[in-house]
Amino acid sequence: MATEATVLGIFDDGKPAANAAKALREAGLGQITAYSPVPDHNVEHAMHDSVSPVRTFVLVGGLVGCFLGFAFPIYTVLDWPMITGGKPLISIPAFVVIAFELTILIGAISGMLSFLGMAGLPRLTGQPAPDPSFTNDKFGLSVVCDAGQAAAVREQLEQYGATEVRE
Amino acid sequence: MSFSKINDDILRTLRAPGPWWYVGLLAALTALSFGAYAFMIQATTGLGVAGYEHPILWGIYITDFVFWVGIAHSGTLISAVLFLFRARWRTAVARASEAMTVFAVCTAGLFPIIHIGRPWFFYWLIPYPNERQLWVNFRSPLVWDVFAITTYLTVSAMFLYLGLMPDIAAARDKVKDWRRPIYKLLSFGWLGTSKQWRHYTALYGFFAALATPLVISVHSVVSWDFAMSILPGWHSTIFAPYFVAGAIFSGLAMVITLLVPMRKIFKLESYITVHHFENLAKLMLTTSLIVGYAYMVEFFVAWYSGSRFEQGTFYDRMFGQYWAYSWMMFFCNVILPLSLFFKAVRGNLAPLFIVSIFVNIGMWLERYVIIVTSLSHDFDPANWAGVYQPTWIEGAITIGSFGMFFTLFLLFVKNFPAVSITEMKEAETLDRPHEATSA
Numbered sequence: 001m002a003t004e005a006t007v008l009g010i011f012d013d014g015k016p017a018a019n020a021a022k023a024l025r026e027a028g029l030g031q032i033t034a035y036s037p038v039p040d041h042n043v044e045h046a047m048h049d050s051v052s053p054v055r056t057f058v059l060v061g062g063l064v065g066c067f068l069g070f071a072f073p074i075y076t077v078l079d080w081p082m083i084t085g086g087k088p089l090i091s092i093p094a095f096v097v098i099a100f101e102l103t104i105l106i107g108a109i110s111g112m113l114s115f116l117g118m119a120g121l122p123r124l125t126g127q128p129a130p131d132p133s134f135t136n137d138k139f140g141l142s143v144v145c146d147a148g149q150a151a152a153v154r155e156q157l158e159q160y161g162a163t164e165v166r167e
Numbered sequence: 168m169s170f171s172k173i174n175d176d177i178l179r180t181l182r183a184p185g186p187w188w189y190v191g192l193l194a195a196l197t198a199l200s201f202g203a204y205a206f207m208i209q210a211t212t213g214l215g216v217a218g219y220e221h222p223i224l225w226g227i228y229i230t231d232f233v234f235w236v237g238i239a240h241s242g243t244l245i246s247a248v249l250f251l252f253r254a255r256w257r258t259a260v261a262r263a264s265e266a267m268t269v270f271a272v273c274t275a276g277l278f279p280i281i282h283i284g285r286p287w288f289f290y291w292l293i294p295y296p297n298e299r300q301l302w303v304n305f306r307s308p309l310v311w312d313v314f315a316i317t318t319y320l321t322v323s324a325m326f327l328y329l330g331l332m333p334d335i336a337a338a339r340d341k342v343k344d345w346r347r348p349i350y351k352l353l354s355f356g357w358l359g360t361s362k363q364w365r366h367y368t369a370l371y372g373f374f375a376a377l378a379t380p381l382v383i384s385v386h387s388v389v390s391w392d393f394a395m396s397i398l399p400g401w402h403s404t405i406f407a408p409y410f411v412a413g414a415i416f417s418g419l420a421m422v423i424t425l426l427v428p429m430r431k432i433f434k435l436e437s438y439i440t441v442h443h444f445e446n447l448a449k450l451m452l453t454t455s456l457i458v459g460y461a462y463m464v465e466f467f468v469a470w471y472s473g474s475r476f477e478q479g480t481f482y483d484r485m486f487g488q489y490w491a492y493s494w495m496m497f498f499c500n501v502i503l504p505l506s507l508f509f510k511a512v513r514g515n516l517a518p519l520f521i522v523s524i525f526v527n528i529g530m531w532l533e534r535y536v537i538i539v540t541s542l543s544h545d546f547d548p549a550n551w552a553g554v555y556q557p558t559w560i561e562g563a564i565t566i567g568s569f570g571m572f573f574t575l576f577l578l579f580v581k582n583f584p585a586v587s588i589t590e591m592k593e594a595e596t597l598d599r600p601h602e603a604t605s606a
Contacts, residue, residue, distance in 0.1 A: 014596070033360050033361075033362075034360060034361040035358065035359050035360055035361075036359055036361065036364065037170055037174075037333075037337070037359060037589070037592055038170075038364075038589055038592045038593045038596065039364040039365075039367065039368045039589075039593065040361075040364070040596075043361050044361050044364065044365055047361045047362075049361060049362065049365045051369075052365050052366045052368075052369035052370075054366050054369040054370045054373065055369060055373065058370075058373045058377070062377075072294070073305035076294065076302035076303075076305065077302070077305065079302065080300065080301060080302055082304075084304060084306060084307075085306065087306055091305075091306050094305060094306040094311075095305060097311040097314070097315070097384075097388060098305055098310075098311065098314055100380075100384055101311075101314040101315050101318040101381075101384065101388075102314070102318070104318055104322060104377050104380070104381045104384075105314075105317075105318040105321060105322065107373075107377055108321070108322045108325060108373075108374060108377050109321070109325075111370050111373050111374070111377075112325050112329070112370065114366075115329075115366045115367065115369075115370040116355070118362075118366050119362065119363040119366045119367065120363070121332075121355040121356060121357065121363070122355035122356055123355065123356030123357075123358070124351075124352065124355075124356050125356075126356070128356075128358075129340075129358045129359065132340035132341075133340075134340075134358075134359050135174075135333065135336045135337040135339070135340045135341075135357075135359055136170065136171055136174045136337060136340065136341070137169060137170030137171040137174060137592075
């Protein structure tokens with residue numbers, strides 16, 4: 001008993017795809033996944049995607065790195081106190097360099113990991129994209145809906161200029 | 168240009184390249200083996216085979232280290248700084264420069280290891296709780312270097328890979344042969360959903376924003392290896408900006424040196440145009456002027472300081488036993504790049520290519536001059552007699568480093584999209600006339 005259907009609409013450009021996605025969302029027809037060869041603001045806007053939380057991870061990672069960059073050298077000089085160059089053990093200006101580099105390093109690593117996590121990557125098993133042309137030149141909307149709504153979805157996709165629609 | 172044409176044209180570079188690519192790879196591998204052979208001799212015999220002689224205990228290896236770190240810098244300038252400035256011409260050259268950055272840092276990172284007497288103990292530089300219960304000295308610029316270089320390598324490699332991910336996915340969906348599973352693996356299973364793109368663009372912006380201060384910090388830290396000491400000729404506050412400008416200058420020259428043949432071999436003339444080279448040349452000219460200014464300031468400060476040792480070092484630099492290197496450095500880095508003021512030079516690939524080669528030589532000499540002439544003329548007149556005579560081992564390892572760099576770069580441009588497909592397509596959509604959007 002198939003209660004769900006997947007309708008795929010293929011577009012030549014981002015704009016009609018965005019318009020179609022917007023119309024489908026407004027009509028409340030199914031779950032939409034949009035595919036595109038380039039980041040497309042129209043599509044993102046139509047999908048009502050919120051601001052990526054990657055930024056929070058970069059910030060937190062950076063702050064952690066900054067803290068570690070000071071805390072770690074301070075811990076080591078206190079763990080084995082050895083005065084060099086007549087400088088105080090806790091030489092903050094020297095440790096600023098370490099803190100600066102670690103801010104960037106851990107901020108970047110944390111951003112990368114959060115990106116991979118939220119984008120669902122690496123994704124080495126599972127279905128490939130429904131059409132290989134989505135990395136080339138086509139935009140796609142894959143709509144998962146009730147079997148009964150498939151016809152309506154198909155009509156919407158065609159109305160907004162999908163060059164190809166298939167289920 | 169349509170999306171699919173961009174896709175086809177750039178992915179065409181993954182097919183069998185012409186004979187010149189193989190000639191280049193063979194030459195690079197030969198140079199690399201020669202360097203590896205020389206290093207084998209050094210590792211089994213000891214550092215005595217290098218030409219170090221008291222007080223000149225930093226020589227060609229440190230010159231090579233600074234040179235290669237410098238080469239890396241322009242890649243980040245093009246991929247990150249120009250991205251933040253929305254300089255759209257960067258798109259065509261960003262990928263190759265970014266790859267160059269990663270490979271140059273890889274090459275540079277070997278030199279401190281080659282330079283130390285017992286390379287198998289290089290891990291002593293890494294701060295970890297070891298059996299001797301000793302920590303590294305965090306007040307030493309050499310340890311800052313370890314942090315700066317590893318951070319730089321990690322961040323630029325991640326930046327490069329992030330940009331590559333959608334492009335490898337495009338390759339995965341295009342090639343049909345045995346490479347397909349490899350590209351599938353390397354693409355991380357990229358789909359190109361709007362959700363993925365949203366996180367991707369966010370992270371890309373953050374990487375650019377993080378890499379920009381990083382690139383400035385890295386060569387500043389490298390310059391502090393010198394400037395934090397009290398040696399005349401090194402102990403100078405201008406070193407950090409002077410090194411950063413010099414690094415970008417040399418890196419831009421290397422980008423031009425690499426891109427001129429690359430665009431020819433892979434027939435990318437319609438993507439990397441003379442306009443792009445002209446822009447690179449303008450940046451090179453700007454940084455050359457900054458470097459020229461820094462040279463003059465160094466001499467002025469030496470005179471103005473009233474320190475006879477400073478003055479002596481700089482007099483020696485120009486008229487001492489290493490005078491030929493210094494004058495050649497001036498000619499390559501300051502005089503010759505002035506020709507880029509003329510459009511006939513910067514808008515023509517042949518003269519531009521020649522200038523870029525000379526700048527590469529000049530910037531290598533700059534590091535040699537800074538390191539060797541300063542060390543040979545310290546505070547103790549008894550030390551001034553020493554002459555540093557590099558041996559063939561040092562020469563061979565230097566040649567080997569070029570071999571390694573070119574090997575990595577050649578393998579990269581053959582096996583990965585050497586121009587960013589995604590960004591070329593994006594630029595294409597921006598070039599279209601704006602229509603009223605109903606979305």
